Amino acid sequence: MTASTVLYEPSKDGITTITINRPAVRNAVNHATSLKLAEAFQKFENDASQKVCIFTGAGTNFCAGYDLHEVAGNSTGEVAVGPVDKVNGAFGPMGPSRMQLSKPIIAAISGHAVAGGLELSLLADMRVVDTTAVFGVFCRRFGVPLIDGGTVRLPKVVGQGRALDMILTGRPVDAQEALAFGLANRVVPKGQAVEAARALARDLLGFPQKCMQADLVSAHYSAYDSPSLEDALRFEFARGALVVAEESVQGAKKFDKGAGRGGKFEKGKL
Known part of the structure; x- marks a missing residue:
């Protein structure tokens, strides 16, 4: 049986974990996966028993962006922006990128969070990253614009000057520079991002x-x-x-x- 490309794991303590599960392609998101991601976040938002969400990627990468193999197979680019108009603008090509949830989201990031993956990470209210994390507008190289909130959310998080540095150059930003930018909230040793995000989530559960x-x-x-x-x-x-x-x-x-x-x-x- 083929494993689901999005794992939704609620818990009795009120912490839901949502995982992009396409490690063979660095968790790149295709059309079907984007819809599953949007559905997962809507499910979390609607479940009163779940208070905090941890958002992560399977394996050693968070998300390498939209699956360009799928885009390459459609000359009009329709696949890449399909979800937007089909649900009255509630979802973006990456899925939940146009949402604004009322409960905390903590992204647990290792490896690549680039292009659309960077945009997905900006959906989170906090980003806990390990030392392997790399952020960047890598889609700059291929003429793929930011259409999942990158030009909107990134300047709000890091400021206009730093955002434009990342957006215009497409250069990689490692964990320590991301921390200095305010893009990362915590930097932890390799492989410990999810564990650290879970500890932070438990702290948040302790508040009214x-x-x-x-x-x-x-x-x-x-x-x-x-x-x-x-x-x-x-x-x-x-x-x-x-x-x-x-x-x-x-x-x-x-x-x-x-x-x-x-x-x-x-x-x-x-």
Whole structure:
């Protein structure tokens, strides 16, 4: 039986792992895989029991981008952009790249995260990378543009100047440079990205979830949707006000009893 090209693994503790499973082609994504990826992320978003997603690739690479063998077989390029119009613009050629989820996504990256794979990594809110990780707009060499959010998300993450350096030159960016750019949030030894991402996910589970999700959604809105500072501030207040009575009062009571004094954290919990 042929293994699925996308593995969806929820867990009892609320951490879902989504894995691109095409290691023989460095997890390059074809049309069928893109649809499965989009379906997997939508499933995670809709499942209230799952709180944090780890996004990774099977084997030694995260994702080498769109499968250019499939693009080469279609002279019009229709295959490469098929998913976009078929679902009212909700999905991109790489699958979930046009989504903006309300729950944290942590990408666990080793090896190549290039071209469309770089764009998929930008769907994540945090990127934990091992020392083998390489980012880059490698599609620059072949005349394939960034159409999965690379020109939108990358400048928001690393700034316009650094983003244009990567976008225009297509050059490789290793783990340490990615960390300096802010593209990587953590660098860990070879082969430990998933384990480190899982530890980070467990830390996030220790916090009041509605409050964390409200702040995440507000940050997304400010970065991508808000037309003005005033609008972003209003949105932030409206989202935050909804959780104050439910979670903030209880948190304040814990502080009043001595928890978390002096900025103390214990494995993500007060």
